[in-house]
Amino acid sequence: QVQLVESGGGVVQPGGSLRLSCEASGFSFSDYGMHWVRQAPGKGLEWVAFIRYDGSNKYYADSVKGRFTVSRDNSKNTLYLQMSSLRAEDTTIYYCAKDQSITVFGVFDSWGQGTLVTVSS
Amino acid sequence: DIQMTQSPSTLSASVRDRVTITCRASQNINNWLAWYQQKPGKAPKLLIYKASNLESGVPSRFSGSGSGTEFTLTITSLQPDDFATYYCQQYNSYPWTFGQGTKVEIK
Numbered sequence: 001q002v003q004l005v006e007s008g009g010g011v012v013q014p015g016g017s018l019r020l021s022c023e024a025s026g027f028s029f030s031d032y033g034m035h036w037v038r039q040a041p042g043k044g045l046e047w048v049a050f051i052r053y054d055g056s057n058k059y060y061a062d063s064v065k066g067r068f069t070v071s072r073d074n075s076k077n078t079l080y081l082q083m084s085s086l087r088a089e090d091t092t093i094y095y096c097a098k099d100q101s102i103t104v105f106g107v108f109d110s111w112g113q114g115t116l117v118t119v120s121s
Numbered sequence: 122d123i124q125m126t127q128s129p130s131t132l133s134a135s136v137r138d139r140v141t142i143t144c145r146a147s148q149n150i151n152n153w154l155a156w157y158q159q160k161p162g163k164a165p166k167l168l169i170y171k172a173s174n175l176e177s178g179v180p181s182r183f184s185g186s187g188s189g190t191e192f193t194l195t196i197t198s199l200q201p202d203d204f205a206t207y208y209c210q211q212y213n214s215y216p217w218t219f220g221q222g223t224k225v226e227i228k
Contacts, residue, residue, distance in 0.1 A: 035217075044208065044220075044222050045159075045165065045208055045210070045219040046219070047216055047217045047218065047219070050217075059215050059216070062122075062216070095165075100167070100170060104212070106153075106155075106210075106212025106215075106217045107155050107170045107171075108155075108165070108210075109167045109170075111164035111165055111166075112164065113164060114164055
């Protein structure tokens, strides 16, 4: 079955950087678009970033544009989120999520367990 | 950006109740709408896509309807496992956006 396992979260100082990883298994990773979605503790869901199956297109939420970079390594079945210039408001749980369809983007049919990023001095 | 507004924010209900949650989009999203269920400490789970299509493995007591700007999620005969927070999400256009959530709690 589909499994998505995030890692790389932790505590980082404001202005710092962190790289999250999401290791995928149980499906043909190179066929599907992938997303990062975040959720502040006790708050709602916010879509963060998307990358097409082949990495040819990337989209970002305005709140992270210019600071975060999404990438993937299809040979390693792994999705990444490079985060820089981190702010207190980036303190959230980050989930990776898989597109349901190879042709329609934006329906998240599988999610990881999430990794917590805390930005604090 | 397309704004998604859910109502109510909190809903108190009893087992076997029929529950309806409404989601409104700030502009026409056709039927490009999904619903998710989230339990405390867990990742969201896809329930419904394309407004009314049930995701595989989701019980048939869940149903979705609507198109354009107004949508509903209905749970017939609420079960103990259904007490959770529900989110709608549009995927008509980037950036993909979620409603603020509706918490279904025990009455």
